[in-house]
Amino acid sequence: MDDHTTDLIQGTLDMLILKALSLEPMHGFGIARRIEQTSRGVFRINPGSLLTAFQRLERAGLIERRRTAQLRPSRLRAVALKDAAEWFDTYRAFWEAGFDRMDQRLRADD
Numbered sequence: 001m002d003d004h005t006t007d008l009i010q011g012t013l014d015m016l017i018l019k020a021l022s023l024e025p026m027h028g029f030g031i032a033r034r035i036e037q038t039s040r041g042v043f044r045i046n047p048g049s050l051l052t053a054f055q056r057l058e059r060a061g062l063i064e065r066r067r068t069a070q071l072r073p074s075r076l077r078a079v080a081l082k083d084a085a086e087w088f089d090t091y092r093a094f095w096e097a098g099f100d101r102m103d104q105r106l107r108a109d110d
Contacts (some may be wrong), residue, residue, distance in 0.1 A: 011091045011094060011095055013045065013049060013053045013088070017053055017054070017063075018084070019064075019072075020034045027074070028050050031045075032045040032047075048095060061083055062083065062084050062087065077088075
């Protein structure tokens with residue numbers, strides 16, 4: 001892979017975390033590794049970004065984290081799935097605008 005970095009559109013990391021947690025509860029390193037694997041190395045998540053996203057998702061009530069010894073596994077809150085749908089709707093326009101900008105940039109690079 002090249003040495004360039006790929007910036008995530010704000011909110012995309014949240015979606016990737018929720019997708020990873022939909023499979024099973026896991027800790028931050030496991031989530032970062034899963035995202036890197038499923039993106040074939042395109043997305044490498046730094047711990048600071050992951051922690052900020054965890055805090056945002058916890059405040060939104062979409063995930064909960066528990067401390068188990070040194071690990072702090074996260075999991076989706078089943079009762080929050082309705083809230084998650086509403087939360088996604090609030091960000092949908094923002095993400096669509098970002099995807100449109102990305103599409104324009106990619107077309108300009110052709």
